Amino acid sequence: MMDIRRFNAFVKIVDIGSITRASAILHIAQPALSQQIAALETHFGKPLLLRSKRGVVPTEAGKVLYRHCQLILRQLDQTELEIASASEEISGVVCVGLAPLGLGSLLAAQLIHTIHQEYPGIVLYINENVGGGAMSELVMTGKMDVALLFDPGNMPSLKFKRICTEELHFVTADKALIEGASEIKLSDALATPLMLPSKIHTIRQVIDTTLARAGLNKRPIAETESISVLSNAIGEGLCATILPQSAARAVQRRIPEAQSLRIHKPNMTVNMSVCVSAQLPQSEAASVVQDRLVELAKELSA
Incomplete structure (x- = not known):
């Protein structure tokens, strides 16, 4: 029989990278901890x-076990919560991923409010600090319950529900560019200093692909996936940016003088979807959060 304490000890050692420090945190003697790993x-x-003077790292087999241990431990925690609340209100911790620079910038507060009002037993953990690809992997491995992200295309182990297709907009506080305009040519947008998402972000990939097809090139002055950093830089007049319309609206909430202009010749679009695992069971709490997330996202994108 496999002792669940060994799984917990193994995960802690890998997270910390040291058997000695894990021993102190777990309050288990180091020899006993080493025996559990053995x-x-x-x-x-x-x-x-793999042990060295600098600590420990998992082998390839260890990485596989680490992934499954995290899933097993999380499911155990969820099981305990659901059993404790059986025949009572829906409760539990639900991890929600909101892709940076997407529709989630607008709906996070509304989702928190809605869930708190309707299901006070549910605690939301909202994560927007990882990109869409990493979010897909977290959902796939059960570390994240549901995510609103830029659609990466078909992935057999995941289910996607398309929410909307958004055009990319040019966002600036430069009055000379804004006055009397509702659109801007891509070539004119490229003539301004731009702060853009990093190359791994879907928005940047769409921009770079469009530029390559048009035989154009643009080097941004800086890169970020942070709405607050972008907003501050635009407000200071340092740069403009290119974002989906929903994220542009999030910037305008922070910087009222900023405006967004539709980009044309050519225009660019991105798709947003709600993503859940196609293979792992979903808790009742995660299911209701997913439903509310879909409802709010559709309302805001309408």
């Missing part, structure tokens, strides 16, 4: 950790 290695028949 027992896991004996059970699976493979070394799980």
Whole structure:
């Protein structure tokens, strides 16, 4: 029989990168902790950790076990919460991913308010600090329950519900560019200093692909996925940016003098979808949060 404490100890060691420090945090003697790891290695028949003077890192087999341990431990926590609240109100912690520079910039507060009002037993953990690709992987491995992200296309282990297709807009506080205009040519937008998302972000990939097809090139003055950083830079007159319309509205909430102009010749679009696992079971709490997330996202994108 596999002792769940060994899984917990293994995860803690990998997270910290040190058996000695994990021993102190877990309040387990180091020899006993080492024996637990040895027992896991004996059970699976493979070394799980590489030890050196600088600490420990997982082997390839260890990385596989680490992934599954996190999922098992999280499911155990969720099971305990659901059993404790059986026949009572829906409760539990639900992890929601909101892709940076997307529709989530507008709806996070509304989602928190709605869930708190309707399901006070649910605690939302909202994460917008990772990109869409990383969010997809977190949903796939069960570390995130539901995500609103830029649609990466077909992935068999995930389910996507398309929410909307958004055009990219040029966002600036430059009055000379804004006055009397509702649109701007891409070539004119490129003539201004731009702060853009990093190259791994879907928005940047759409921009770079469009530029390459048009035989154009643009080097941004800086890169970020932070709405607050973008807003401050635009407000200071340092730059403009290119964002989906929903994210542009989020910037305008912070910087009222900023305006967004539709980009044309050519225009650019991105798709947003709600993403959940196609293979892992979903808790009742996660299910109701997903439903509310879809409703709010559709309302805001209408």
